[in-house]
Amino acid sequence: MKKVIKIILVFFTLILLLFLTDVLWKSPSFYKTTKRHTLETPVMDMVEYKSIINEHRRPYIYEVTSKNKGKVIVVGVEHINDPSNAQFDSIRHYWDMYKPDIALVEGRMGFLFKWLQDPIESYGESGLTSDLAKRDNADLYTWEPTREDEIELMIKKYPAEQLAMFYALRPFYGIPKEERLNNPEEMLQQLIEERTDYEHLRHSITSWKDVDSIWKQDFPGDDWRDHSSAYGWPGYFQDIWNSSNLSRDEHMIHIILEQIDEGNTVFVTMGSSHAPRIENTLKTAIK
Structure with a gap:
């Protein structure tokens, strides 16, 4: 029994060391803002x-730089995973130029x-930004x-x-079509749960x-199994998708403004x- 306990302790110590040395990563933490700023200029919606x-x-x-020297460097890139793509050189270049205090990345990522x-x-881009933040001991959060x-x-809207249908279907449509069509009902059921x-x-x-019953009633002639959200969501889902994007962007902006108020340099990829x-x-909100 003592031998088993010793093996378990060694195992967990090793795991802890891997996390402490950034060999193992966990998902970036969420950022809880302490105050909400008034946004004079609304975020551009997806229609515009x-x-x-x-x-x-x-x-x-x-x-964008504020009078108190706080600043944000916004880096908008394509969601691709090819390390040889030049956009990743841009991320490295601007990171090394500005040496930020805090990095914000899109998505919840994973281990x-x-x-x-x-x-x-x-x-x-979230992986590279996280890697740079860990290398330079900058704070790291998801902006989601x-x-x-x-x-x-x-829920107010x-x-x-x-x-519930939207939050289950959104990751469903993120699965490659040929993969999700192998067993769409089982995949969607898991996502619903x-x-x-x-x-x-x-x-x-x-x-x-x-979902099947509601979809057939609200969107006759379309099938949720092989629908592609890349070409837009049907009916009310398009409004929900737009509102979801706006709420995410506004949350990100409130994080940036809070950090800039403290005089920090923020590096955000998206x-x-x-x-x-x-x-x-x-540019309107940062004075």
Whole structure:
């Protein structure tokens, strides 16, 4: 028994050391803001963004500095996982130029074992930004709101049933089509159980059959199994998707403003659509 306990202690000590030396990564922590700023200029929504989607530069990079010397460097790039792509050189260049105090990344990411996994191949720009932050001992957070915080905002606008369907279907459509069509019902059922177990959403839908029934009634002629959200969401889901994006961007902006108020340099990476959409809001809010 003592030998077993000793082996367990050695194992957990090793795991702890791997975390402390940044060989093992956990997901970046969520950031809870302590105050909400008034945003004089609203974030550009996805409807307006469509008018510039094919026109703006990529990567989309800019800096905004406040009078107290706090600043933000916004780096909007494509969500790709090819380490040889030049956009990752841009991220390294601007990181080394500004030497930020805090990094904010898109997405919740997950665990990573650096001896076996490449941060970029696993998590794209968020992986590289996290790697740089760990290298230079900068603070690191995801700029995403917690799911609870997002639902708290969204439930004021939309019925629980519609939100539950959206939060289950959103990751479903992130699965490659050929993969999800192998067993769509089982995959969606698992996502329903994982993604709707929150206050306000719990038990609003419980089965893929609920989704199937509601979808057939609200969107006849379309099939949720092979629908592609890349071409837009049907009906009310498009409004929910737009509101979800806005709530995420606004949360990110409140984090940036709070850190800038403290005189810190913030480095934030994101998909290329977010960067131009928040630009005027940031430039108006940062004094």
